[in-house]
Amino acid sequence: MSLRDVTATIAKACAEFKRPASAVTLVAVSKQQSEAAIIDVLHQRQRVFGENRVQEAHAHWQNLRTQYPDIQLHLIGHLQTNKAADAVALFDVIETVDSEKLARALADEMKKQNRHLPCFIQVNTGDEPQKGGVSVAELPALLAVCRDIGLNVTGLMCIPPVDDVPGLHFALLHKLATLHGLQHLSMGMSGDYPVAISYGATHVRVGSAIFGARDAA
Ligand SMILES: *Cc1c(COP(=O)(O)O)cnc(C)c1O
Numbered sequence: 001m002s003l004r005d006v007t008a009t010i011a012k013a014c015a016e017f018k019r020p021a022s023a024v025t026l027v028a029v030s031k032q033q034s035e036a037a038i039i040d041v042l043h044q045r046q047r048v049f050g051e052n053r054v055q056e057a058h059a060h061w062q063n064l065r066t067q068y069p070d071i072q073l074h075l076i077g078h079l080q081t082n083k084a085a086d087a088v089a090l091f092d093v094i095e096t097v098d099s100e101k102l103a104r105a106l107a108d109e110m111k112k113q114n115r116h117l118p119c120f121i122q123v124n125t126g127d128e129p130q131k132g133g134v135s136v137a138e139l140p141a142l143l144a145v146c147r148d149i150g151l152n153v154t155g156l157m158c159i160p161p162v163d164d165v166p167g168l169h170f171a172l173l174h175k176l177a178t179l180h181g182l183q184h185l186s187m188g189m190s191g192d193y194p195v196a197i198s199y200g201a202t203h204v205r206v207g208s209a210i211f212g213a214r215d216a217a
Pocket residue numbers: 029031052076077159189190191205206207208209
């Protein structure tokens with residue numbers, strides 16, 4: 001696979017499920033990839049990237065961002081409250097809001113830095129204890145807090161359990177977004193992004209299908 005293959009697959013899925021191609025944003029997941037591989041994808045005009053760790057994202061993007069000012073960086077991994085300041089400074093979208101404590105830390109930092117980033121709430125649709133995200137039951141309360149403190153939540157994000165049929169989780173996330181009037185749905189990875197598009201994904205997070213396998217180190 002390659003960026004070109006993934007882009008073509010997205011276009012095909014959009015056509016098949018009667019969605020405009022502009023409805024789906026490809027978030028190229030650059031975690032654990034070399035700088036050369038990232039630059040190669042930048043040269044192919046990809047501009048939206050996802051990283052799951054603040055420190056690694058900093059190393060990857062601190063310099064490249066000045067060179068490519070139109071880059072949009074999404075945080076797609078768990079964020080610790082004590083790294084909220086760094087995350088707000090570096091990223092453009094935070095996809096992994098999953099607690100009231102984190103929501104408050106982010107809202108405070110955004111005010112301090114005057115950088116008001118759109119956020120998604122991560123929902124643990126499979127109720128997996130090792131995974132981040134709020135449970136479906138906790139979602140309305142967290143949304144209410146976010147709205148109360150002025151955190152701009154525009155969407156939901158999920159990572160289905162590896163052994164489950166992903167469509168069930170994508171359908172659930174879509175239902176929740178509709179119920180709460182949220183516009184964005186970040187769902188689908190290398191193994192299942194066409195399925196996610198069929199369920200209304202607006203953002204697909206694709207790593208290995210673009211870059212190849214990640215460096216095991
Ligand atoms: C690594 C990662 C991805 C990309 O996974 P691939 O299977 O390589 O496409 C997507 N979303 C999250 C949250 C990730 O951590």
